[in-house]
Amino acid sequence: MPETPTDPEVQALLDEAYALPDSAARDAIFESAARRAEALGDLDTAWDARCAILQSAASHAAPKFETLFMCLAWCFAVSDDDPDRFNPASILWQYKWIATDAPGYASVPRAVLERIVDDMDDRFVRAGWGRRAGLHKRIDLAVLLGEYQRARELIPAWLAAPRDRGSDCLACERDTLVWLHAKLGDHEAAWREAKPIVRGQLSCATVPHSTFGRLLTPLVRLRLEDKAAELYQRGRRLVAGLDEGAHKLISPYFLHAARTGRAEECVALIRNSIRPAADLRADLDRLHWFGRAGCALSMLAEQGVGEVELPAVGGLTGPGSSEPGELARRFLTIAGDHAAALDQRNGNSRNARWLHDPD
Amino acid sequence: MTNRFKVDLRGIIDLAAHHLYTSPEVFVRESIQNAVDAVTARRRIEPGYTGRVRLELTPADDERPGTICINDDGIGLTEAEVHQFLSTVGASTKRDSAEEVVDRLTGEEGGFLGRFGIGLLSCFMVSDEIVVITRSAREPDGPAVEWRGRADGSYTVRTLPDSPLPPGSSVYLTAKEDAAEYFEPEQLTDLARRYAEMLPIEIVVAGADGQTPINRPVPPWKIDPSDQVALADTCQAALGFLPLDAFRVSTEAGNVEGYAFIRSGRTEPWGGTQKLYAHGMFVADRVHGLVPRWATFVGCVLNTTALRLTASREGVHNDAALETCSDQLAGAIRGRLLHLMRHDRAAFNAVMAVHDTEIRGLAIKDAEFFDVIADLLEFETNMGRIRFGEFRREHDRLLLARTAEQFRRLSAVAGAAGLRVFNGGYTFHEELLCRAAERHPELEVLAFDTADIAGLWPEPEDADRYRALIEAASPALQAREAELVVREFEPASIPAFFALGLQAEFHRQLDQTKSRASGLWNEVLDAMAPRPEALSPTRLCLNTRSPLVRRLADMPDPTLQRTGVEVLFVQALMAGQHALSPAEWALLHGGLETLLARCTGEG
Numbered sequence: 001m002p003e004t005p006t007d008p009e010v011q012a013l014l015d016e017a018y019a020l021p022d023s024a025a026r027d028a029i030f031e032s033a034a035r036r037a038e039a040l041g042d043l044d045t046a047w048d049a050r051c052a053i054l055q056s057a058a059s060h061a062a063p064k065f066e067t068l069f070m071c072l073a074w075c076f077a078v079s080d081d082d083p084d085r086f087n088p089a090s091i092l093w094q095y096k097w098i099a100t101d102a103p104g105y106a107s108v109p110r111a112v113l114e115r116i117v118d119d120m121d122d123r124f125v126r127a128g129w130g131r132r133a134g135l136h137k138r139i140d141l142a143v144l145l146g147e148y149q150r151a152r153e154l155i156p157a158w159l160a161a162p163r164d165r166g167s168d169c170l171a172c173e174r175d176t177l178v179w180l181h182a183k184l185g186d187h188e189a190a191w192r193e194a195k196p197i198v199r200g201q202l203s204c205a206t207v208p209h210s211t212f213g214r215l216l217t218p219l220v221r222l223r224l225e226d227k228a229a230e231l232y233q234r235g236r237r238l239v240a241g242l243d244e245g246a247h248k249l250i251s252p253y254f255l256h257a258a259r260t261g262r263a264e265e266c267v268a269l270i271r272n273s274i275r276p277a278a279d280l281r282a283d284l285d286r287l288h289w290f291g292r293a294g295c296a297l298s299m300l301a302e303q304g305v306g307e308v309e310l311p312a313v314g315g316l317t318g319p320g321s322s323e324p325g326e327l328a329r330r331f332l333t334i335a336g337d338h339a340a341a342l343d344q345r346n347g348n349s350r351n352a353r354w355l356h357d358p359d
Numbered sequence: 360m361t362n363r364f365k366v367d368l369r370g371i372i373d374l375a376a377h378h379l380y381t382s383p384e385v386f387v388r389e390s391i392q393n394a395v396d397a398v399t400a401r402r403r404i405e406p407g408y409t410g411r412v413r414l415e416l417t418p419a420d421d422e423r424p425g426t427i428c429i430n431d432d433g434i435g436l437t438e439a440e441v442h443q444f445l446s447t448v449g450a451s452t453k454r455d456s457a458e459e460v461v462d463r464l465t466g467e468e469g470g471f472l473g474r475f476g477i478g479l480l481s482c483f484m485v486s487d488e489i490v491v492i493t494r495s496a497r498e499p500d501g502p503a504v505e506w507r508g509r510a511d512g513s514y515t516v517r518t519l520p521d522s523p524l525p526p527g528s529s530v531y532l533t534a535k536e537d538a539a540e541y542f543e544p545e546q547l548t549d550l551a552r553r554y555a556e557m558l559p560i561e562i563v564v565a566g567a568d569g570q571t572p573i574n575r576p577v578p579p580w581k582i583d584p585s586d587q588v589a590l591a592d593t594c595q596a597a598l599g600f601l602p603l604d605a606f607r608v609s610t611e612a613g614n615v616e617g618y619a620f621i622r623s624g625r626t627e628p629w630g631g632t633q634k635l636y637a638h639g640m641f642v643a644d645r646v647h648g649l650v651p652r653w654a655t656f657v658g659c660v661l662n663t664t665a666l667r668l669t670a671s672r673e674g675v676h677n678d679a680a681l682e683t684c685s686d687q688l689a690g691a692i693r694g695r696l697l698h699l700m701r702h703d704r705a706a707f708n709a710v711m712a713v714h715d716t717e718i719r720g721l722a723i724k725d726a727e728f729f730d731v732i733a734d735l736l737e738f739e740t741n742m743g744r745i746r747f748g749e750f751r752r753e754h755d756r757l758l759l760a761r762t763a764e765q766f767r768r769l770s771a772v773a774g775a776a777g778l779r780v781f782n783g784g785y786t787f788h789e790e791l792l793c794r795a796a797e798r799h800p801e802l803e804v805l806a807f808d809t810a811d812i813a814g815l816w817p818e819p820e821d822a823d824r825y826r827a828l829i830e831a832a833s834p835a836l837q838a839r840e841a842e843l844v845v846r847e848f849e850p851a852s853i854p855a856f857f858a859l860g861l862q863a864e865f866h867r868q869l870d871q872t873k874s875r876a877s878g879l880w881n882e883v884l885d886a887m888a889p890r891p892e893a894l895s896p897t898r899l900c901l902n903t904r905s906p907l908v909r910r911l912a913d914m915p916d917p918t919l920q921r922t923g924v925e926v927l928f929v930q931a932l933m934a935g936q937h938a939l940s941p942a943e944w945a946l947l948h949g950g951l952e953t954l955l956a957r958c959t960g961e962g
Contacts, residue, residue: 016763017627021716023786028762032936035868039938066865066887070872073880080877108885115879200667203647208677234682240724243652275793293605311797319800 006045010037014049022056024064030056031067032075043078047086049073054094065101066281072098088125092166095120099137103144104284106341110145117141124166132158132167139176146343146350148183155180171197171207179214182359187218191227198231209238213252217359220259232256236269247273248285251292255358258296258303259289265295267308276311287338291355293333301325368590377423379481379671383538386485387547388672389478390414390530392640395560397433397528400590401496403433411561416547418567424534424551425542432527435495436677438504441516445479445491464525482530483510485538491531511798544568558639578639579660580617585814594620597634598658603709604699608659608691614682617661619692621710631811633659635675637668646675648682651689653720655785656713659688667727693721693728700731711735719787723794724743734793739782741770749797750779752800758807759783761794761861765808772856773812775849806861809935810895813858816846820901824912828901831917843924845908846900854905855924857931859894867897873938919957926950 006014013033020026033047050071072091079086099120121134135158142151166174167215174197181190197211212235218229239246246250250273257266264308270293277289300308307321317327332355337350391412398410418741419425436444482489487510494503503522508514534542541547544566551573555562562573579593590605602620609616633650635642639662652658666684667676675681696718699707711718718735723727734748752755760766765782773780783789796804819825825845836843859867869888873881901908901924911923929947932939
């Protein structure tokens with residue numbers, strides 16, 4: 001059967017998108033091309049464009065997850081209808097990212113989150129990929145729901161499951177272990193698990209950026225301040241080097257800066273990330289940024305910092321300088337709302353408690 | 360009781376040979392590396408000794424597979440060392456004193472290349488048996504020794520008392536059936552050149568057609584910076600392009616030196632290449648984390664003597680030294696751009712013309728660079744491209760369309776209203792404009808979408824003229840969650856404008872996806888929907904300056920009025936390049952049918 005030529009306007013959008021680096025702007029242009037192709041009945045081009053969005057989401061740190069959810073929903077819909085034409089294996093790997101981010105939205109009911117992981121697990125098994133990635137995501141979900149013991153109980157089964165195409169990132173798996181141990185308060189275990197990452201033996205698109213941030217508080221509590229200082233410098237640099245999405249990973253660093261008396265660095269990190277942070281949609285992302293920023297600014301106020309200058313961002317900050325204590329109250333109120341929404345969904349008070357002493 | 364692990368040697372050899380390395384061809388590098396290290400070690404005990412490495416190929420014939428002999432006149436091994444180093448996986452003749460030797464032999468001669476003592480195993484990828492015949496330069500009166508190792512982990516050692524072999528080592532490999540390609544002259548020469556052409560020790564490939572020298576006379580990092588022709592040739596040969604600019608880079612971290620070349624053409628996004636060498640031996644075409652991501656418009660040819668290589672020596676550990684090295688390289692590249700901008704504007708403009716996106720990426724990350732370059736950056740607006748500096752000097756408010764789609768929808772109507780709107784829908788454009796506004800607080804940046812511009816348009820003075828039209832057509836639009844309003848705006852050639860804010864647009868896309876998605880995903884998408892109070896009103900704005908709209912308002916038949924507005928609604932969606940849902944297509948078809956029926960007297 002001859003291939004249907006792509007509509008010239010759709011093709012122009014595709015050409016435009018392919019010429020850009022992975023970024024939210026590129027995703028938006030692909031989405032535009034996909035919608036127009038779909039409206040013209042060209043499902044193949046729409047599929048290709050949406051797969052491109054899903055694939056690029058794995059390599060840049062600021063995908064708009066709402067867009068990704070839409071993409072994935074659409075792709076599974078057409079693939080389930082005609083799996084020979086739209087190969088589901090092309091999008092399964094991306095499913096993992098999305099399954100991890102859904103719990104960050106308080107509006108997604110707990111039962112739906114459980115079903116997403118079940119669905120992912122099921123699709124992976126049907127593709128012949130095994131259960132290791134599914135178990136990994138169950139641990140992620142348990143941690144995000146604040147059920148750390150349940151997450152810990154799943155570890156043996158997870159690590160015993162054979163590795164497969166869907167679970168081929170050693171760095172991501174190690175990062176999860178560090179995260180879980182840190183959440184459980186086992187700082188020594190977190191540090192022990194992190195060492196191959198710290199030494200540079202394990203890395204990927206998101207590791208060690210994420211890991212170094214997770215380690216700052218455990219290292220301080222282990223009184224390894226020198227190590228914390230080293231990882232603070234290394235991690236801050238890595239996060240700043242990201243093309244987009246630094247605002248989602250930077251908050252542990254400005255909190256650490258405030259805790260260790262680096263007021264200027266703290267304010268600079270908040271200043272550089274406040275504008276994109278204001279655009280964050282997921283409750284958990286907003287809780288983390290505003291919670292840590294509020295906590296950091298409270299510390300600066302206690303340390304005697306009189307004023308901080310942040311850019312004017314609608315609804316958050318006005319023009320000129322502000323008193324850090326006042327900004328802290330404003331940010332902590334925002335964070336508190338998100339913590340409450342997440343806790344209500346999760347059925348516990350983990351996030352509210354976290355907000356009293358963020359890590 | 361303490362027990363010892365049992366190690367399956369065959370498994371270890373298989374693991375190292377087939378899983379550590381990405382390709383069998385690395386046996387050429389590992390073999391040359393061992394030979395070069397042997398020569399380096401001999402230089403330790405015989406200062407001034409030069410040494411050489413020879414790869415001798417005997418091609419396959421009808422009866423025998425091809426063989427390669429890698430011969431060096433280096434330090435050689437005694438029988439005891441053969442047992443210790445060739446027969447113990449993980450042992451290395453170089454490990455204990457590598458640091459010391461590197462300290463002594465840096466500069467022209469370089470230090471040891473190998474560290475792990477597993478390189479020889481890579482030869483099992485292409486040969487089932489490895490034969491080493493060696494005589495130690497430290498005990499030249501001792502016998503030569505033959506070691507035969509097999510892929511099953513067994514080996515034999517015997518002395519060759521009558522052998523006239525001079526000090527040094529020869530490694531013999533016999534092609535496995537599936538590795539015959541590596542025993543072809545052209546392939547072997549190509550691989551030797553790829554890995555070893557920059558080494559400071561003479562390397563030759565010898566075959567039936569004579570000897571082919573492998574080394575370059577001068578490695579790229581030793582080229583004189585003023586020799587632009589040699590640099591251009593090097594760039595073409597190593598990286599495959601002629602550069603716009605070439606400049607020297609060096610870093611303390613990792614002890615890296617070499618050249619960076621600015622590409623003359625665009626590349627795949629973030630598809631930068633480098634060639635990294637360690638002590639002159641090729642490591643990789645691209646090392647993650649070495650050159651910053653924004654700098655893909657730069658290709659590099661670099662040599663390191665201190666970055667830590669991975670076990671396969673095909674990459675570099677992602678450690679603090681690499682990070683500091685990367686920062687220092689970033690500083691060098693940024694410094695060069697600033698130099699060009701200040702002292703060679705034509706060259707800088709040529710770089711900007713090709714690498715605009717990447718330079719913008721740098722400007723976002725680097726405040727100092729941003730301050731220097733911001734005023735020079737051009738942005739797309741609905742009134743043509745404009746430099747930021749030119750705009751900010753004359754305006755105190757900047758309207759920003761946050762997506763390329765919103766920009767396209769706004770262009771004509773904003774232009775007609777005398778409003779300049781910036782397109783923030785390209786990578787880095789919105790971030791740069793917001794950053795610019797932070798640096799220039801006198802300039803206010805306002806996000807602007809189609810709902811915002813509709814909010815600026817006045818109601819017509821003769822609003823009563825349209826009351827019947829609105830009453831007739833509003834219910835049809837309310838069913839599509841849109842409000843019908845009349846407004847006065849330019850250009851008059853646009854009869855209707857669909858005003859949809861960003862959030863409302865997302866909501867519309869969600870609905871369209873839900874119409875196709877399954878149960879679980881519909882629940883997820885429902886949860887993603889923006890809260891109603893966050894949505895700006897979705898409006899169809901009928902333009903009272905349009906003769907078509909005025910005529911529609913004056914029609915006495917409410918059915919025709921409603922049908923006309925429905926068709927205008929779909930037309931406005933299409934003009935705004937919105938993807939139409941099946942229901943919207945049906946609306947258009949139904950409307951046209953009604954109008955045709957009226958024309959023919961059937962309706």
